[in-house]
Amino acid sequence: MYSVSIDLDRRCYDICIGRNIDLVGAILASKLSAGKAVVVTNAIVGKLHQDRIVAMLEEVFEEVLVIQLPDGESYKTWDSLNHIFTSLLNWECDRKTVMFALGGGVVGDITGFAAATYMRGIPFVQLPTTLLAQVDSSVGGKTAINHPLGKNMIGAFYQPRLVVCDLNTLETLPIRELRAGLAEVIKYGPIADIGFMEWLEGSVDKVLAKDSSALAHVVQRSCEIKAWVVSQDEKEAGLRAILNFGHTFGHAIEAGMGYGVWLHGEGVAAGMVMAAELSRRLGLVDAAFVERLTALIARAGLPTKGPVLDAADNAGRYLELMRIDKKSEGGEIRFVLIDGPGKAVVRAAPDALVREVIDACCG
Amino acid sequence: MYSVSIDLDRRCYDICIGRNIDLVGAILASKLSAGKAVVVTNAIVGKLHQDRIVAMLEEVFEEVLVIQLPDGESYKTWDSLNHIFTSLLNWECDRKTVMFALGGGVVGDITGFAAATYMRGIPFVQLPTTLLAQVDSSVGGKTAINHPLGKNMIGAFYQPRLVVCDLNTLETLPIRELRAGLAEVIKYGPIADIGFMEWLEGSVDKVLAKDSSALAHVVQRSCEIKAWVVSQDEKEAGLRAILNFGHTFGHAIEAGMGYGVWLHGEGVAAGMVMAAELSRRLGLVDAAFVERLTALIARAGLPTKGPVLDAADNAGRYLELMRIDKKSEGGEIRFVLIDGPGKAVVRAAPDALVREVIDACCG
16 A cells, blocks of 8 residues: 655645555544444445445444435535435534545545535545546545536535545446546646656556556556645645646536536546647647647547537637636636646636637637 | 734734724735625615625725625525525636625624635625624634524634624614623623623623623623634634533524524523533532523523423423534533633533423523
């Protein structure tokens, strides 16, 4: 087992990465034993992993309860959250109850937000079962639900007490989801570690074949980079925003297509190409780098072009959707751009140039 | 103007107390100028104070928007919260938008929780207009909405950036609400400052007559005590729980009667008598102190006896309601008890003794 620590003032926690991780030992080491444990999962993940996890938790907790949500981003809503609250209250869960998010990004985000706000905050543990969640969403404390007018608009920065990335759970992950998770892995190279991008260029086929040591390196290095960024800037006042490389365009794609049509990672993949192209047109990076990044994204089996969201005024529709992004300020869209390979910068760009990029990179 | 500082690590903020406070100056001093300000209020308070506040805010912000909620605890719900979120999104409010809670505890709690969770947190300012809010709920960062199964069950610890207690707003406060606010003032004596209780015994009539300097002292001293307690223990891991003196019984009264039938302060008043009586029966305080506290509560025009919630098994109904209190642990009710005048302790008590107290103090 490999372990990465997140250091946030006095709230330090571990990310355990490996196979056959001793969950009981990790919980005891994090001083999380209590009366009740509540596992939140979805029907698909629950079927695969729930019995094993519950059996382990029963060694540490007096009572282990399970909440199964329907699967999918479209259920990351107030209704699902309220279902969790009602269950917790009906079970008389107190402030010492520990919640466990067993699943991908949706389960992690909603469980984290439930833990952040139930009785003003109870401890929770992330048990991510998708590559996306292991390399990105389970680490760093961003929790949220969607609002009909915007994704992740209601949420909190709330750190888990422990993250356990069991690589075994990736065995059953559908290939489309593995590819989508890879988008967030690819992201780390251009913004922070060009050496990691080089390694990926040589290893992407192994990763897609679920080679054990390649997967382990992918999760470890991604968590290390994310942990470093988050420890510099927990609340996204500055540096942390670079983790949203590709996300401004990507969120517009997800929203414009209707959530769930494109997976988050698929939107981010096409969005990274667009953000790299915008960087090039602003003179920050050369064409060779854009081609190199595009090639890696294509080899991962991810889209390199954005969809047409509006046949009449596609760029206008993208701009409209991007203006309600959480990073926008006073209606000005903030883009994460590549300022030379391995370095990111957050800045605005002229609408006309953004339109050119959208026209060139969609369809 | 008098000012109290709350010191929480790196998140220090001021509580300004006085008449005709320079709101513009206070906002500028707190570095809160931005594009948009959103004032949340209710219909009654809005009619009295909204125009004046909006005019001042327009000196600092490019745009000032107002959300009016219906008045009352029964609207401290997800529906009201979602109405705020929808308005913020429709107005394209970004992370720099500053929210202002203009009203009593309900407006403050719901606005604070909206600010805590909109885009994972935006700045907010408390402009409390009731005595209860000025001496208690606007200070310390507790925010929440109610769940059908329990009051304040969904919320966050989220500090305002500034609290402005304008004593002028108390002029129009109905006497019943002034009395209810006094319950939270009376509370500070038994738990932390017996000298303040003595002062109140000599000044309660002046306070009820809205004597200017008496009101100022009430708000100042209450904020000082609360600021001291909260700075010791922001997240209610220990000491902060003493601020809930009278609240365990009080919450049961509010819930049992149906929210809004008894005001929060009225429930707390009767609850303090019950908690004091329980302290006496546990040998922590003498009968003379219980009588003294009961007399002060009576002079404030507040109830000294709890209502009968269930004619068949009143004590059983109270116990049932108290078991879902946020301070309970593993089903064990934690009471804030008086351990000698001016000192509080949090502990459990035998059910049989609690039943005796309820039987003696209700009806």
